[in-house]
Amino acid sequence: MAGASGFIGRRLCAALATAGHGVFAMTRNPQNYDGAGSPVYGDVSDQDSLRTAMKNVDATYYLVHSLDERDFVERDAEAAKRFANAANETGLERIVYLGGLGDDTDNLSPHLRSRREVEHLLASTDVPVTALRAGIIVGHGGISWEITRQLVEHLPAMVTPLWVRTRTQPIAVADVVRYLVRVLESPEARGRTFDIGGPDVMSYLDMMRRVAIIEGRQFLALPVPLLSPQLSSYWLALVTNVDVQAGRTLIDSMTNEVLVRDDSIRQLVDFAPMGYDDAVLEALKERAKDKGTAW
Numbered sequence: 001m002a003g004a005s006g007f008i009g010r011r012l013c014a015a016l017a018t019a020g021h022g023v024f025a026m027t028r029n030p031q032n033y034d035g036a037g038s039p040v041y042g043d044v045s046d047q048d049s050l051r052t053a054m055k056n057v058d059a060t061y062y063l064v065h066s067l068d069e070r071d072f073v074e075r076d077a078e079a080a081k082r083f084a085n086a087a088n089e090t091g092l093e094r095i096v097y098l099g100g101l102g103d104d105t106d107n108l109s110p111h112l113r114s115r116r117e118v119e120h121l122l123a124s125t126d127v128p129v130t131a132l133r134a135g136i137i138v139g140h141g142g143i144s145w146e147i148t149r150q151l152v153e154h155l156p157a158m159v160t161p162l163w164v165r166t167r168t169q170p171i172a173v174a175d176v177v178r179y180l181v182r183v184l185e186s187p188e189a190r191g192r193t194f195d196i197g198g199p200d201v202m203s204y205l206d207m208m209r210r211v212a213i214i215e216g217r218q219f220l221a222l223p224v225p226l227l228s229p230q231l232s233s234y235w236l237a238l239v240t241n242v243d244v245q246a247g248r249t250l251i252d253s254m255t256n257e258v259l260v261r262d263d264s265i266r267q268l269v270d271f272a273p274m275g276y277d278d279a280v281l282e283a284l285k286e287r288a289k290d291k292g293t294a295w
Contacts, residue, residue: 002026003063007142011177013037019181026053044079050086059094062122073114080121088125095122096184101135101195101258109256128191130183135197135258138279139173140286150240152211157220164205169197169259172279182269194265200276214280
């Protein structure tokens with residue numbers, strides 16, 4: 001598991017272990033790892049360490065990206081090349097990758113183009129890649145969800161950029177993890193790409209309004225064309241704990257509609273993803289539990 005300590009990775013390690021899989025959690029600091037599975041040293045900037053980490057492994061998950069770095073496009077591309085080459089050299093049977101939704105014919109943001117480039121680079125060797133593409137993932141600790149929650153909780157009234165009207169298809173983190181586990185267990189998923197999303201197609205403004213209703217808060221937003229992506233990122237940094245670089249990277253992507261265009265994964269993994277309101281409730285409950293407060 002590359003990215004074992006992250007928002008998705010720590011949940012996925014636990015789910016795979018519960019499902020009976022042997023899990024090696026790749027980390028640069030094995031001595032500090034306290035999640036599910038067995039820690040193993042590995043660094044995506046060091047191909048030799050990747051080869052060592054992949055010994056005696058059948059399949060690997062790749063959940064690595066660098067949102068908070070200015071040169072994230074170059075960093076992520078080089079890391080994906082090294083990872084793909086190491087997987088090929090060690091004879092892995094499969095790579096499973098979680099990337100981003102977005103229509104290839106659209107003018108994709110640098111972030112979404114980078115996610116697609118990483119997907120292609122991972123598939124550039126003989127190792128089959130199963131790629132899942134998701135939009136907004138709703139769950140405690142996820143950066144896109146935290147932007148939504150903190151804006152609603154910190155600003156009962158605000159002037160917003162026009163990107164809040166862009167449509168997306170949010171999905172609960174628990175459902176993302178379920179898809180990731182199940183595609184590993186499906187031979188038919190080898191070498192294929194799937195879109196994943198929840199049942200609700202919503203704008204970012206709709207999402208914030210629903211969070212406000214669920215939390216019993218007043219919320220008023222006035223979208224205006226005056227806030228550039230750069231100004232919006234500084235604005236986010238002022239009212240949330242998201243740093244400027246990560247905020248700018250995500251805001252650039254929020255001008256692109258990210259919707260499920262192909263639901264063929266439902267033929268392999270048959271379950272009903274939870275709706276947005278239920279996903280929000282689960283995220284808020286997990287946050288309350290983490291903080292030791294009531295919800």
